[in-house]
Amino acid sequence: MDRISIEHGEGICTIMIDRPDRMNAIDDAMTRRLTEIFEALAEDGATRVVVIAGKGKHFSAGGDIGNIADWLSPDPQVRYDRFTQAVSSLSKPLALAMQRVPQPVIASVRGHAIGVALQIVLLADLVVASDSAKFSLPQLDLAHTPDHGESWALTRKIGLARAMQMSLMAERIDAATAERYNLVNWVVADEALEPRTEEVARRIASRPAAAAQGAKALFQSGQQRTLAEALDAEIAMLGKVAMQEDFVEAITAFTEKRPPVFGGC
Structure with a gap:
């Protein structure tokens, strides 16, 4: 059984972490599969928005600790080699693949999002959380440091x-606190998680892809730019989207006081 499932429909790609018997704990093979999916999405012109969720009661309990325990050795140098290589070959490629995805990414979270699962949430552009959601960064309780990119993303x-x-503090925060911290965008009742996630995804998918992806790119890069540089980037992006047929349709529909009918990317 594939522990990472993927479904496409109406411009939305839904990625499901599907290992509910282990609280969706993510092992090496699952990490590689997620990386492959996000790398492919970077070249997928048909997908307008990406949703990532967990099957069952939890988004994900994070890395498979049993799997990690197999890497222990009485030799400190061996431990150094194994763990640094694991982060280099697993955590780093996944984080970079997620960052490079041009489409808006929505994380739909119920239950626990721990460690690497929290990092996946952090790299999403929007987060819909159920009131059962709990977010934690437990590395210090395990005598190590952030290792999935949290020092950058969090x-x-x-x-x-x-x-x-x-x-x-290796602090675990609930959904209300996460919303107060600006870690999540919306908190909904548990039974409303999927409908609200779908509503957000469909709304974004209905927008012209070039504009949505352009806006994401501008906001991502804007954090590293001066105001003048950001304005230059916005000018260049506006020129790019103005060349699209959807731009013409949007302006025409606005002047004609009717809903736009978008068709291109």
Whole structure:
């Protein structure tokens, strides 16, 4: 059985972490599969929005600890080699593949999102969480440091002080706190998670892809730019989207006071 399933429909790609008997814990093979999927999405012109969710009661309990325990050795140098190689070959490619996806990514979260699962949530552009959601960064409880890119992503999402708090305290926060920290966009009742996620995904998928992807690219890059550089990037992106037929349709529909009918990318 494929523990990472994928479904395409109406411009939406839904990725499901499907290992509910292990709280959707992510092992090496699953990490590689996720990386492959996100790398392929970067070249997928038909997909307008990506949704990632977990099957059952939890988004994911994070890395498969049993799997990691197999890497232990009495020799410190062997441990150094094994664990640094694992992060280099597993965590790093997944994080970079997610970052490079041009389509907006929505994480749909119920139950636990721990460790690498939290990093997946952090790299999503929008997060819909059920009121059962819990987010945690437990590495210090396991005598190690962030190792999936959290030191980069968590700080950008919630700020340095809160990121340090979650890491140094190995703090587990509930959905309401996550919303207050700006880690999630919406908190809904558990039974409303899938309908609300679908509503958000369909709304984004109904937008012209070039504009949605362009906006994502601008906001991502804007954090590293000066205001003048950001304005230059916006000018260049506006020129690019103005060349699209959907741009013409949007402006025409607005002037004619009717809903636009988009067809291109």
